Amino acid sequence: MTRLLEAEDLRVSFRHKEGDALAVRGVDLHVDEGESLGIVGESGSGKSVTSLALMGLLQSPPAEIRADVLTYDRIDLARASKRVLQDLRGKGMAMVFQEPMTSLDPVFTVGNQLAEPLMLHLGMSKRQANTRSAELLARVEIPDPAGVLGSYPHQLSGGMRQRVMIAMAISCKPKLLIADEPTTALDVTIQAQVLELIKDLQKENGMALVMITHDMGVIAETTDRVAVMYGGLIMETAGVRDLFANPLHPYTKALLASIPRPDADPAKRLYAIPGASPNPVNPPSGCPFHPRCELSDARCASDLPGKTITGGNRMARCWRLS
């Protein structure tokens, strides 16, 4: 399998008046051609910043990005010229964001915005781009594609806007789609439709997928491999079935136990992780989860646990496992 994306020791910090915010504190990850990687975490875990850094979408300053390795298809993203990067985005990797209203331009029609990457990246004429745009809208199951091409984003529902975003993202047949909470703003029946659409498109185009979400249900449904992030670090990586069947890290265990599942016995009290997520400006010493962990001891508070690799391509950062 060909390695598409690779990051080693990725670190991202932001200048902040109270000190630097360490959003990503050393993340290793890779995505192979055609596979789906899930990145799951709560707000402030660094999952979105990681994806923006991979896409080269962080403004620097205020962001400061460092990595030992940061490559897409063997192209060094840190050293690549603006032109090369621009060519990569759209054709190589594309992104879908959470809030389609803020990522679509309110003053241009959908047709206009869809045609832009087609003309820019694929050198299509205006007419060709328009025909292709209508096909793309039809592919993402938008009723009345011709009508939608002429409408403005605010005239569409949230679900329709997200479909437009997806059409735009896949328009240049990228090898990798990064989806950052693509269904969080949508109703549950629309979420189901959009997730299915993303999965279908992935299969159809042989596209790799990075699914970033806080929702373990979305992870279970769309990914092959999962990285669980907390406090700017990957706490655990595993195949999706292994992760849910046998979580190794105390944070993963706690997170899974705290989900109010619709198919669970409501008489049973939910496990609640005490406290709140760490502050990236002033992260706790040692393991970032130690203040909330039931199993933590003195070592957890003083030293950051290293990566323990176990069978089946699994990794977890916890002193209990080393």
Next chain:
Amino acid sequence: MNAVLSVRELKKYFISRSGPFWKPKIRTVKAVDGVSFDLGENETLGLVGESGCGKSTTGSLLVRLLDPTSGSILYRGTELAGMPENELAPIRKKMQMIFQDPYASLDPMMTLGAVVAEPWDIHGLYGTKERRVEAEKLLALVGLEGDYAKRYPHELSGGQRQRVAIARSLALDPEILIADEPTSALDVSVKAQIINLLRDIRDRRGLSMIFVSHDLGVVRHVSDRIVVMYLGRVMEEGLSKDIFARPRHPYTRALLDAIPLPDPSRIRERKRIRGEASLKDALADACPFLPRCPNKGAGCDSQRPPLAELGPGHRCACLYPDTKEAF
């Protein structure tokens, strides 16, 4: 069932204007369109549905943050619909609300002690000194012990803010809590804390609760009974355990089937529905769910299916109800 709150044929229509001001297009939006239910003593009723179904509007109507277009809201036999504002104060003491966004519902200029004590201020209860003591007690009750009374909302996390909002809602010792998506803005790990807290407080104080939410997992963990709404109307009503075991309305079924379960090894037979909920697509004398319904058949387009009793306390507005188990 001894009802604390009885809602009958409640309606709220909004007038929507669009287009240029000299030639406005005026449309009536039927946000709540004939909703009836009872809330029993010590009972938690979940109001569920997707955006635009009217669940939040219903919540606001109950405490008269909005005035109903028509219909009746009986609180222990007293009619609240149409009651003049000055007579509402003593009843509002008995019905308190918790909102979704704890960042918006707390005044950033007030200390938490002042936030929690404000209801006493409004209703003229306790002296200054007592208020301070009582406010600290309330904050401790929701898990904010220590000097929290002197702090400001910006110093708190989202979960802690929601705790403050809960403390404030308890200040007047209400009978009924109306919680509108109280956990939707919170992280997964914090969500469980707030669900547990609400359950504990409810049980300890014998509160009745209306829990408005789109998250069926959360609803399952707090509600005794559930009302499923779609485009302003009740589609199904029943005991939580019955609805989650065997949803009868095809919309309820689709809602449950749409939830992604955190269990990759599980294969479910799922019914998917196409399209979106839209008042514009809904025909006047037809089932509002008809355009998306997988079960539709003869008669669905000529009447609004009435809520029919399918079992004890289980009612469903469908001519062709489902029979399969949910999970």
